[in-house]
Ligand code: SF4
């Protein structure tokens with residue numbers, strides 16, 4: 517990149533996030549200097565003290581790339597999603613939460629009332645005899661203080677604003693972020709809008725080195741602590757539920773390499789419209805039994821199908837939330 | 841209040857029925873030519889094998905407004921492609937557990953083995969399922985999937 521070329525302007529924001537995505541950006545280590553060489557970070561709450569009003573005052577489209585991580589679960593997340601959409605040329609849903617709802621999205625098994633009751637009244641560590649709950653507005657001597665409005669439902673970023681690209685992972689692998697960033701810097705032709713970037717177009721199993729056979733004949737599933745993994749055979753074939761067969765590759769099968777099953781944070785391949793639906797299809801087909809009772813028994817060993825197959829994607833799934 | 845009751849009386853369940861070409865679809869044909877009368881609640885989708893039915897098809901039917909989904913395939917051992925119906929059976933049990941976890945009544949999803957000669961059985965199953973759904977009332981799945989509550 518020539519000196520005459522203007523630096524890119526980049527923003528990183530967290531919605532309903534755990535902080536892992538922001539840390540994954542810091543995890544690029546020295547490459548951060550390369551990033552800074554090519555881009556001015558104009559907004560990044562975990563690392564810089566820029567105020568929301570500074571962003572609100574920026575001209576529209578003046579930020580080249582925004583990495584938005586985290587789901588949208590309150591009015592603050594939604595407001596910033598809208599502001600950043602307006603200010604950014606490229607808005608990237610960064611990480612599973614922005615992409616599909618992620619771990620915070622599991623709150624769609626519940627609702628606002630039940631969550632508040634649990635957190636502010638019933639949890640074992642709560643001492644709140646007056647059952648006080650947070651107020652969205654409170655007057656103090658210095659003026660009125662505000663808290664964001666907590667939504668009943670958790671949303672994916674694209675359920676709120678238009679998204680240009682998705683960079684999956686929980687968190688995305690830092691190397692993938694660097695690749696995508698350098699592609700933007702070098703003006704490489706970008707894939708069509710709406711594409712998943714920084715990931716492969718093949719499933720995890722494709723990269724996985726474990727031994728797999730054509731016919732799976734799985735008898736039942738075990739929780740990972742119930743069996744000793746032999747370290748070589750496909751986890752599913754050993755009865756340890758692995759979501760590799762429907763999950764997009766790109767992370768280097770990190771979990772399986774570390775002897776833990778894939779849990780699907782990279783999300784589905786392009787032609788899969790409901791991650792959990794596809795995974796249920798795959799898993800059920802690999803079972804061995806033929807008798808109804810035997811099948812039922814084997815299926816019962818899949819503990820919590822909803823939470824297992826939609827661990828990272830409940831808000832972005834077809835049913836989207838539990839009916840209460 | 842009165843208008844709600846009236847609506848309920850007028851409402852009749854919509855069942856999306858995935859029937860296997862070799863057995864249940866032929867049974868529905870037989871029911872037709874035998875002039876067996878049954879509730880006009882099914883919208884039949886003919887598939888080559890019950891093993892072709894992806895869980896996602898079923899979820900899609902629900903979020904498009906089906907009150908129930910009926911799967912019809914060949915009796916165990918009779919699958920034209922040898923094992924498709926076993927795959928279907930396993931998927932059915934897994935999917936049914938999933939929808940129950942999602943707060944959906946398990947009766948909204950039903951699987952029946954109906955062979956090509958069992959036109960009468962088809963009539964019974966459709967009528968029975970229609971009655972069950974009538975008791976459950978309209979499905980809320982579509983509405984829940986479409987409305988985000990802030
Ligand atoms: S995707 Fe994972 S790492 Fe990123 S915010 Fe969500 S939970 Fe945290």
Ligand code: SF4
Pocket residue numbers: 720721722724725726728749750751752753758759760761769772778
């Ligand atoms: S299912 Fe899991 S363990 Fe088996 S091959 Fe795929 S990624 Fe590897």
